[in-house]
Amino acid sequence: MSRPPIGTLRGAASLDDESYVDFVEGMRAFNLSRMVPRLVGAGDAIGATMETQSPRPRVQDLFNALDHAPAAQMARRMMRSTQMMMWRGTGDTYRRIAGELEGWLEHAESAAPHLLRIDPDFAYPxxxxxxxxxxxxxxxxxxxxxxxxxxxxxxxxxxxxxxxxxxxxxxxxxxxxxxxxxxxxxxxxxxxxxxxxxxxxxxxxxxxxxxxxxxxxxxxxxxxxxxxxxxxxxxxxxxxxxxxxxxxxxxxxxxxxxxxxxxxxxxxxxxxxxxxxxxxxxxxxxxxxxxxxxxxxxxxxxxxxxxxxxxxxxxxxxxxxxxxxxxxxxxxxxxxxxxxxxxxxxxxxxxxxxxx
CATH class of the missing domain: 3.40.50.150 (Vaccinia Virus protein VP39)
Known part of the structure; x- marks a missing residue:
């Protein structure tokens, strides 16, 4: 049995799983509020300096220059890591209750089949x-x-x-x-x-x-x-x-x-x-x-x-x-x-x- 819903979202398989995803959410919130503004600020400051250089650098040069700014390094690492942790946590918890979730999908499809059209021969681009x-x-x-x-x-x-x-x-x-x-x-x-x-x-x-x-x-x-x-x-x-x-x-x-x-x-x-x-x-x-x-x-x-x-x-x-x-x-x-x-x-x- 899964955890209670979160808003309009199906609940996780366990409190441990839900807590893990909450932790990742907190990490992302910290990064967005504290580290990403520093990355953007460093980019703006270094970019303004580059504007005076000749020949004028490209944005790729600015991107590379940020590799040497500690705040930018931290922000980038946290963006990538929290994204991967997010998918691992959400995917793992739902796979534990896959049968329950499939039953939920099938119930809706049986109750309101006229509102869903899936093409079994659909070719993805x-x-x-x-x-x-x-x-x-x-x-x-x-x-x-x-x-x-x-x-x-x-x-x-x-x-x-x-x-x-x-x-x-x-x-x-x-x-x-x-x-x-x-x-x-x-x-x-x-x-x-x-x-x-x-x-x-x-x-x-x-x-x-x-x-x-x-x-x-x-x-x-x-x-x-x-x-x-x-x-x-x-x-x-x-x-x-x-x-x-x-x-x-x-x-x-x-x-x-x-x-x-x-x-x-x-x-x-x-x-x-x-x-x-x-x-x-x-x-x-x-x-x-x-x-x-x-x-x-x-x-x-x-x-x-x-x-x-x-x-x-x-x-x-x-x-x-x-x-x-x-x-x-x-x-x-x-x-x-x-x-x-x-x-x-x-x-x-x-x-x-x-x-x-």
Whole structure:
């Protein structure tokens, strides 16, 4: 028998396991609050000095220079170590109760089969299979328990700040959707926290979460069923959807595009433009643009994430003119949308509206 739930999260197998993950969460919180600011500060200071040098150094030179800053060394080591410890702790605990968890998934699938579509012949794209995203063992598709592990891992990532989905519920309000939408699509929905958040915001809407990974969708479906929130989950590639032209009122891509190669990202934007109704909105919440030659601590952090945390496409995304890509398919693009009286932290919101 597993431990009690933590918010909307399935409990660990034992108190020892839960305590271990809590310890890792505390380590991450310490690193984010004490060490990472020192890394960023050191990067900014060294970068400012490099700006005066000729020839002008590259960001790679700044990244290497931080190897000699003790605070940066500590921050980097803790980022990598806590990530690996997080996956080990969450994966190990759920494998101990795998039978119980599989039964929970099957119960939801028996109770609400019409709300989950899994394609047994689905072929995962090579770019997706090539790397364990965020270092999660087996990636999101090759471990039957990936949804459970991801959700517990996200508790550590958010250092407990999203245990009841409150961050996703807030982010759902960042999308400027007017009136009473009939259909909303959540691109790359993962375990469906933003999907259920949309349903709570618009109870009368038909809300769909789409994702490549079957284990994530199975978990998202079971979780939504337990919460009593009726949303649809489908295994699909966001670059080739089955929705008809002009059939969707609003779409969201939350923390998705930095995980995609450029050509796939363009295909997804094109598909969003196709399925949206005239006047419909496509909201993208993701990393902000960083000039390729910027010598800063935040730039070094993004490169670290790419090289040491399974984010191979993130540098190309933040360096690219993503706004230009959006403008190639939408006439009305707000590249830096700001919700009223809300801080978006380190994220940038881009809103596209299809011409009426």
């Amino acid at each position: 090579e770019y997706f299979r090539a790397q364990d995203i965020h270092l999660q063992p087996g990636n999101y598709h090759d471990d039957p328990l990936a949804g459970f592990v991801f959700h517990y891992g996200s508790k550590v990532f958010f250092t407990g700040g999203n245990d009841d989905d409150r961050l996703h519920n807030v982010m759902a309000t960042w999308c400027p959707i007017e009136g009473a939408p009939e259909r909303i699509v959540d691109f790359g929905c993962g375990v469906g926290q933003s999907t259920t958040a949309f349903k709570l915001r618009f109870p009368e809407a038909e809300v769909h979460g789409i994702d490549l990974a079957a284990p994530m969708l199975r978990y998202g479906h079971a979780r939504a069923h337990e919460l009593g929130i009726e949303v649809h989950f489908s295994q699909a590639d966001a670059s080739a959807l089955e929705f008809a032209d002009d059939s969707v009122d609003a779409a969201l891509a939350m923390i998705l595009f930095h995980e995609l190669p450029r050509e796939v990202a363009e295909a997804v934007v094109k598909e969003a433009a196709r399925i949206l109704k005239p006047g419909g909105t496509f909201t993208i919440i993701d990393f902000p643009h960083i000039p390729v030659d910027e010598l800063s601590g935040r730039h070094c952090m993004r490169l670290f994430d790419s090289w040491y945390n399974g984010e191979p496409y993130a540098p190309a995304f933040v360096h690219s003119d993503f706004t230009a890509l959006l403008q190639a398919h939408f006439d009305d693009v707000d590249p830096d949308y700001r919700p009223a009286a809300t801080s978006t932290g380190a994220l940038q919101i881009r809103v596209c509206r299809k011409s009426a």
